[in-house]
Amino acid sequence: MTDIETTRYLIIINDAPYGNERPYNALRLALNLVRRPGSLVSIFLMGDGVNCALAGQKTPDGYYNVERMLKSLAKRGKVAT
Secondary structure, three states: OOOOOOEEEEEEEOOOOOOOOHHHHHHHHHHHHOOOOOEEEEEEEOHHHHHHHOOOOOOOOOOOOHHHHHHHHHOOOEEEO
16 A cells, blocks of 8 residues: 655635636646645635636636636635635
């Protein structure tokens, strides 16, 4: 039996969910990191980033639904505002 070392990641999102791709890229990175064995991922939303967690968002054409990505991540990691 092998021990898996735990690696902790903290990702801070402080940009609005739409208008640029930074929140999307941060969440995409986080969703890939939580799939790694021994990874603990925490997301901290601040400033305009708290809008990523608003329920019932209307996703602009050409963008991914950040709310849905955040919900998926919240099931596997930690999300704080």
